[in-house]
Amino acid sequence: MKDKIETLFEYQPNKSDDEEKKNKPWNDVYNYISYPEPTTAGNSYGGRPQREYNQNDYQTMSLKKNIHNKFNTSVFQKGNSYTSFSGADAIVTVVFKNGAPVTVGECQTLTYSLYRPMNPVYRLGSAKPSGFTKGPRTIAGSIIFTVFDRHVLISTLHKAYAAYDTDCLNQDFLSDELPPFDFHINWLNEYGQSSEIIINDVHFTTEGQVHSIEDMITENTVQYLATDMKVMQPNINENT
Numbered sequence: 001m002k003d004k005i006e007t008l009f010e011y012q013p014n015k016s017d018d019e020e021k022k023n024k025p026w027n028d029v030y031n032y033i034s035y036p037e038p039t040t041a042g043n044s045y046g047g048r049p050q051r052e053y054n055q056n057d058y059q060t061m062s063l064k065k066n067i068h069n070k071f072n073t074s075v076f077q078k079g080n081s082y083t084s085f086s087g088a089d090a091i092v093t094v095v096f097k098n099g100a101p102v103t104v105g106e107c108q109t110l111t112y113s114l115y116r117p118m119n120p121v122y123r124l125g126s127a128k129p130s131g132f133t134k135g136p137r138t139i140a141g142s143i144i145f146t147v148f149d150r151h152v153l154i155s156t157l158h159k160a161y162a163a164y165d166t167d168c169l170n171q172d173f174l175s176d177e178l179p180p181f182d183f184h185i186n187w188l189n190e191y192g193q194s195s196e197i198i199i200n201d202v203h204f205t206t207e208g209q210v211h212s213i214e215d216m217i218t219e220n221t222v223q224y225l226a227t228d229m230k231v232m233q234p235n236i237n238e239n240t
Contacts, residue, residue, distance in 0.1 A: 085193075085195060091185075091186045092104045092107040092110060092185055093184040093185075094160065094182070094183060094184075095181055095183075095184060096160040096161070097180075099181075100162070100163065102159045104152060104156060106146045107143060107152075109143065109144035111141045112140070112141035112226075113139070114138070116137040118132045119135070121133060139228070140223065140225050142221060142223045145220040145221075145222070146217060146218075146220075147220050151220070152220060153175050157179075175222060176204050178204060180227075181201075181202055182198060182202065184196065184197075193234070194235060195235075196230075196233055197231065200226060200228040201226055203226070204224050206223040207223075208220075208221050209221070
C-alpha cells in the first residue's frame, strides 16, 4: 500500500523545510484529501495520525492526475467573467462502439440521476448509526428530442455505421433494440471555456410521443439506464 501511495503522490518540499519534514512519507491519503490542515491535537478521525503540515506544504504536493488539475482551476478564468454555460452552449454527441460519432441536433433536454441505496448499521449501546452499507448504484435519466420527419435514435444508428456494408442494418429497429452507446455532452461558450459530461453504456427502457392538434412541435421522450458516467469536468479543450 505504501509503494502505491508514494507513486501516486510526489512530495516536493520547500527550501525552508528542515530535513526531518522532508523525509516524512506521504502515506495517509485520507488525511491530506479530506482534512486540509491536520494537526497533532484532537485526533478524532478514527485513530488516523495527524501531521504538522501547513497549507504551503499542500501546494508542493503534486497529484499525478490531469483530473485533479482541472478541478483546481478557478471559475473566474477570463478576467471577471464567470465560467458558466446555458443549454445553447451544449452539443450532444452519440458514440456507438466502433461507429463514427454522430452529433444529435434534435436533442432539446437531457437529464440524469444517480441513486444508490444505503442502510445504517447500528451497535449495542448507541442510538446513532455507526456507519452505512452501500447497495448497487443506478444511473438513469430521460431525453427529449424534437421530431422532424424520422426517428432520431434509429437515424443516429444508421449514420454511425454508414461506412459498414452489412445486411443487419437493412431492417427495422425499435429503440430498446439499439446497441448500447455513450452520450457526450459538451459545452463551449463565447469565452472559449468548455466542459463535458459523459454517460456510458446507455440502454433505453421506455419511449413515447404525443401527437396533438394543440402542439406546434412533436417531441419524442425516452428514458434510459446507464452503467457508468463521468461527471462534469472543465477545460476539456486544454491539456491540463
